[in-house]
Amino acid sequence: METAEIRRRWLQFFEGKGHTVVPSAPLIYDDPNLLFVNAGMVPFKPYFLGQATPTFTRATSVQKCVRTGDIEEVGKTSRHGTFFQMNGNFSFGDYFKEDAIKFAWELLTTHQSQGGYGLDADRLWPTVFESDDEAYAIWKDVIGVDAARITRRDANDNYWSMGVPGPGGPCSEIFFDRGAEYGVEGGPAVDEDRYMEIWNLVFMQYELSAVRSKADFDVAGELPRRNIDTGMGLERMASVLQGVDNLYEIDEVYPVLDMAAEMTGKRYGANSGQSAASSHPDDVHLRVVADHVRSSLMLIGDGVTPGNEGRGYVLRRMLRRAVRAMRLLGYADPALPHLVPISMERMSQSYPELKTDFARISQIAYAEEEAFRRTLVAGTTILDTAVAKARQATDQQAGSDKPVLTGDQAFSLHDTYGFPIDLTLEMAAEQGVSVDEAGFRRLMDEQRQRAKADAKAKKAGHGDVAVWTQLREAGATEFLAYETLQAEASVRGLVANGSAVEQLEPGQSGQVVLDRTSFYAESGGQIADEGIIVTPAGRLKVVDVQRPVKGLIAHTVEVLDGPVRVGEGVQTQVDPEWRISACQAHSGTHVVHAALREVLGPSALQSGSYNKPGYLRLDFAWNSALSPETRSEIEEVSNLALRRDLPVAAQYMTLPEAKEWGAIALFGETYDEQVRVIEIGGPWSRELCGGTHVAHSSQIGALTLTGESSVGSGVRRLEAFVGIDAMRYLAKERALVADLTSMTKAQPGELKDKISEMLTRIKDAERELARLKQQQMAAAAGSLVEQAKDVFGVRFIGHHDDAIDADAARAMATDLRAKLGDATPSVVAVGGVSKGRPVIVIATNAPAREWRVKAGDLVKVAAGVLGGGGGGKPDLAQGGGQDASKLGAAIAEVEHTVGRTVTN
Template identity: 35%
Template sequence: MGAHLPALVQKRDYILGLVRREEERFRRTLESGHQLLDTELESSTVLSGATAFKLHDTYGFPIELTAEIAAERGITVDLEGFEKEMEAQRERARAAWKGGDTAAAEMLYRDILETHGLTDFRGYEEEQTRGRILAILADGEYTDRAEEGRMVEIFLDRTVFYGESGGQVGDTGVIETETGTVLVGDTKHAVQGLHGHRGQVVKGYVAPGQDAVATIDSPRREAIRKSHTGTHVLHWALRDVLGDHATQAGSLVEPGRLRFDFSHFSAVAPQEMAQIELEINERLVANHEVQTVVTSREEAQQMGALAFFGDKYGEIVRVVKVGDFSTEFCGGTHTRTSGQVGPLILVSEGSIGSNMRRVEALTGMAAYQHLARVRQTLEEAGGLIKAPNPLEVPQRLEALLEKMSGLEEQLDAIKAQRTGSLAEEIARGAAKVGEASLVVASAGEMDPNALRQLALGVRDRLSGPWVVVVGSTFSGKGALVGVASKDLQERGVSAGEILAAGAPALGGGGSRDPELAQAGGPNGANLDAALDAIREEAGRRLSAL
């Protein structure tokens, strides 16, 4: 097979690694399915058809396997329900395939193609051309006259409008006749090679048979050219940095921006992204010539042109070369030199599926405007932190963060000292109830974490059996923390049960831990009432010992 498909030999290690990773993913999927099946089998005597379908559709379990596993445990499978789910899925697939109005439009497109032939595309060399209106579709049918305001799809014998294909968006512009003007908002291949100009009649009327002047939006086309040539250079750089396996899997080429999908088995590291962007812009600044060659498919392959899996090519193909480093099959529009792309800035990278990544980038003026916004933001940040030179912002920010860290440490030390002093003061106010010390006190405004530390600080300053409860308010809410000595716990005293007496006053609840419990609620204004209830409950329990 290698003799006929040399790419299999060249990519042997990559393919094997890919297969191993897919096997591992599928194994994990099966394990997840087994867990679902085990859970369902433990909780019912009949496995539902919906569950059997989910195992089949999501986890790859054949229904025979599911039935066999269930039978081993004496459980039946609702096969009738499973078949209903399968039929529902088939219906969804059939409905999606039928296409409704799309199928009717396809018939009209085929009729236009058979009657008039393919569109003569002049858009590689020209941005305006004269032609004739062959047919007009409106509301899904032919029309002999389209008046102002009507949405139409116009077919010309020749055009400069590029129809969306190969990831490149369709052109926009105007079509003008002696009697009217159509503003074209998009151009698509109704069928391959037949250009449909979709837009609105904005003046007068248009009709089949009229002579027309078709003019594209030239600045928009130029921005698209920049993005398309930039896409080819990006593809080269990805393969150069990541490896030859990083081949194109899809793209979107728009004015000023591009999206590029490629095969790769892991996230692209930041240093790799930086290297890719560097290599791209080095090639752009070098201003390499961009050449277009129309040749046979066999000769193009001998030139080393990259063809993409899933794309269909005729015997005569168009090849775009950027310098001596990028050669690809391509039917899109391009700049004459790489320097005309302007800067290309990578703005994002992420996963879109198994072993599939996506990068997005800006080109030309969009890239410059992005850099200008970044610079402006950096200058504004520099002004806030008193760094007059934007390049000094990281250094200045690092110094501020170090200073802030030191201040936070000082603040923590002050808080700890204050908490310690407050704990000492509260501990001195402990009341004696029998042999035990009882502390029930308010700490004022304090967050729950600090309140917990305060309770432990009071505990550490008491001797003998004790119960400590402290409360605080924080952002309008109330918080309670209680602790009880081990010897009192052994005699049935629980910090959690004591707090339960006051938690309702705060409009909340708490934990039931006998040693260290916390409680709280939204009604911080009722903290004193909550502490009074706790003081009464704790006194009652300690008096009963």
């Protein structure tokens, strides 16, 4: 049975049991504590925590999930994977243990011809929490499972919580016996390889007051409404029903692995009698490719783009690990164009949007592979330099062993250049150099600890929602921003420093929660409104507006005068100039997006935006810079839309209806069952959006593109001004043109040619100056050679000139050394000034180095006098410092050091 069919049967079964089918939420979810959705219940957390009330009492879903905590273990075992799908059925105060167990048993054991999965009931082993007699009795007496196959387990295995105070409860897991070839008899408590967990039923019935660990918690009492949260791993069930060993061999994953094996000339499992247990490097690499290609496909599909932090870094790491694994398998050419389409074909059976959006997805993936291939070239050069330094350090330390690349160098290659440690280890070994892997791991661990501390701090800043949850229980904030700029309201709550207070005094800052508001709360790329709240005793300046929990709006304010108290009547007053400028910017973003797609095609899809009064920026999928002509065309299409005075309208509908209507759902956004679609000019622009907008496109006024740049692999950014800010920008450019025409005595139309002509003359003059300078240096070199000193048998030239920069100093030093020849030991020290700082270059010939006179040692002496540092090779080294007036003293100290070296 194909995975897509297993998924379809799940949803069909539970829909038939009265469950509302809830589509999978995007992997990017609006939760500050999560990088990605990592469990099927995540989209339902607000319901379980009491932060929101569901419109249904029964729900079912197949949720896309990504977990990256064990990314280093991917491929090494048959269990670890990054992307997976979790089938879930949920009850919110409706059915409980008995029905949840009955549903699971029915679906698992019903014959496939009747819509079930057709598993042998005698191969199913339930487990229950050690003290959950109720669940045990249901399995034994209602379902009829033999008591010998029902296992009681402790809280480490069969109790669930969110890890924080809140709902929790015992679990009942269902295991499938895969047979004697997978391990010993005795049930899941004995062997969880043979007995594979396929379903977990969580009975959410208690309020936990403290959670110290998975098995150590305090139970405050029963929940007022008992809930069910179940999860069945789709990939695990697929491996069971398809008769394969592991998730890498199911129909949605194996075709990529098979293609990777064909491309590299490898045979999966060839080095082991059973591929599931094989840890041969080739099999590990093939599994890494299969897993990471699929995960990357799904992440890009949900709007993640490669980057250097957060979600983008995880995606970049997986793409590069896949490319790296192909390289280790012997395939050096671009691999993703062969692999990603195969994954798309398999996954699009369940997620057809992957096929629709494949042009954008593939563009981003292939651009990242190409960027990594360039990184490999650059990183190899950097690695070669580091290896050379390691060899040099070994040469200078008598009795030292094999050259060692330090942990700092390996970490820098990994952290700064994206060079994987395994690649560093491999290439260093090829050159006979070992790597301080322990030092690298220590630095990596320190980085992880910093990241955890940052994440903990971030979580602390967002995680304590108790005060907001209590305020939300009094009711949702009525949102009036679409209808009016002013509203009468009452103060429902005040918060200062994270705690509820009864009043805020003049000079204090805090948050104000009202029963209704005309202020727009920041979301969808649009920043919050500014304005004031008028109270009976004074005014509050509104500096930010956010939604700390769903349905609740909090205004961050500065109390200008008069205290504000809970229960008082107030008036919200949005700054009208702020709002109209914000509307112009947000509608302008939609216009630019539509113009972009008209000019570049549908794959140029928005991946992020930000707009504030007068300004907008839009990130979109594209892997090359836009030409000036293309930017001009986008700007022209946008302004033609403004001139046509297109109507702007908002309509409400269900998400499926909106998608069928052609509305674009933007990445990273989560949507309710009813969505708001903003339409500009009918089908020309239809997007799901919760922002504020103008009524007609002409009200945007004017739109001027001001910049286009790269913000990551396959992602470009457009910036623009709108309205009066666009006019001000153009006025500044006009003033600049006027100044240039005045300075050059040319007409505006002649400026380009005039400036080009001037630049040509400047370049010619610079070349002539450089030629004259070289002539002067050559003449001076002859004189300096004649004046070379004898320092205990070493011919020494010391010269400094403030007119010499670093490049000239290096050229002069090497030229003088060549003129001195190799007949006798020679040392040259040339000083100059570069960007206001002293620079010194020292060159030695071979006879001097035989006398232990090395440039690298001498330049450190000179740099010490100059108040700086330096280094280099024994034959040529460069240093610098802070005080150019000490160049003469530095060269004199070099001369003395030469004498001391040859006489000791």
